[in-house]
Amino acid sequence: MNRASARNMFIGATVIVSAIFLYMTVLSLQSLPERANTGNITEGVAWGKKVFERHACIDCHTLLGEGAYYAPELGNVIARRGEGYVRVVLETAAVQGWGTTRKMPQFDLSEKDIDSLVEFFIWMGKINTSNWPPNIEG
């Protein structure tokens, strides 16, 4: 093999795998209404996501296994702790932070922010994740 044929193989391979990948992307996006309940994304869910980003929650917690590994998984937090408990955590965090060893800092969270975060977590919990995580502890 010489340089020119190596280059042609590079180009050929790239074109083929890119085409396959784009086709699979289309299929993936088409599956979202069903797997991720796109229809249930209310204003609250959308706002909850924004609050989640405003405080960079992802840089301590994981969400569906992605993020930082310093604090518990949040994708299934409603199933694990229940809505009431999650509310208590957020309401306490809004005043003084939360936790005993590793701590969550105090965050400015309005009533609306807290309601929306809970809605967001409820929506996250219903995503079809192919049975991940292995157990409720995340």
Next chain:
Amino acid sequence: MTYKYESQRVAFPYFVAALGLFAAQILFGIVIGIQYLAPDFLFPAIPFNIARMIHINLLVVWIIFGFMGSAYYLLPEEVEGEIYSVKLAWLHFWMFLVGGATAVVGYLFRWHDGREFLEQPFLIKVAIVIVVLMFIFNMVMTMIKGRRRTSITVVLLIGFLGLAVFYLFAFFKPDNMVMDKYFWWWVVHMWVEGVWELIMAAILSFLLIKLTGVDREIAEKWLYIIIGLTFLTGIIGTGHHYYWIGTPEFWQVWGAWFSAIEVLPFVAMIIFSLKMVSMRTKKHPNKAALNWTVGTAIVSFLGAGVLGFMHTLPQINFYTHGTQMTASHGHLAFFGAYAMIVLAMTSYAVPNLRKKTGEIMSQKAEIFAFWTMVISMICIALSLTGAGVVQVYLQRILATSYMETQTHMVIFYGMRLFFGATFTLGLAVYLYDFFLLKRASSR
């Protein structure tokens, strides 16, 4: 070996900036390493999430500084002509440095966006795009005006174009978290297992040609083989991130098969560099540069190839996903591939750019730093693998709660911090050697 074109000298500040930001990155790495053991450290002034985003953002920024510096150094020699505009290179150097510093200081004051790795506020993101486009413009003009077109420069250009194009997905923030995650990986995965590998392979080829004197035709053939394997495996290999985030189950088949062979480009880089060294026609006096160059091929294989493969199959990833296993792999892969390739180029180029150009002074300190950093980082990765094994067993298999599990991993976090300290020692020696020992002769 002295520099041949006056405009190559503009690479020098890029390497200096890269090293300064590298040191700051490690400082914040130590901060979060301590917080894992003593959560109240610097809390609540600098909480974990803020320090972590600084650790990683500095990493990405210094690597890109290193890539740009490498490009400015090698372009004139490759195309046989001066850089199109040295002024432009200086302008976007300062823009990037000021933009990066603003972002980091902003983070300390909670001015940030909220997606992992992409925390840059909107304005900073726009500034980054502008800087990269200015750089690419300068690169393209240099290539057009140059006398020679080489495969190394073409591959390097594709790499930078890809870096810019995939970063555009950082602006896409849909309300649907699954879609958000889907395209988030188009930045992160497509960078580190796609276009950045092209930049790495191009720099590696340049260095091997310079250090061994072997014919360009052979090196450039290997370059195309490596990047062909990169895209062949890495593009559909993105699917190894689509197992559990709400995307279809066919990814568990496609993602597994293609990502499993993502190790191939890294194997090819090892074969390539060992082959070039065994065929060498001259013994280059810059031993440290050769260490970093062959080292980057080997350590990236360990970090990306071996540790990456270990958790890439869905049957395993189901248990390891989002544990310290991921952090272990992330560290050794990033260090082996991207930190080390930049340090390799620094090691090769900087002596040529100093006042007494081309003179290789004693490299004892640098070689000590090389071994200290490489061994420390391997030990950091092993410590985190230990932590990951405990976490998978207790939390994922026995269903122990997250916080309870963490208390059983303390020993490994202690080891990680210890090797973080030895890593810092290696870096300190490196910086001492770079800035102080040779200051007399630097420009």
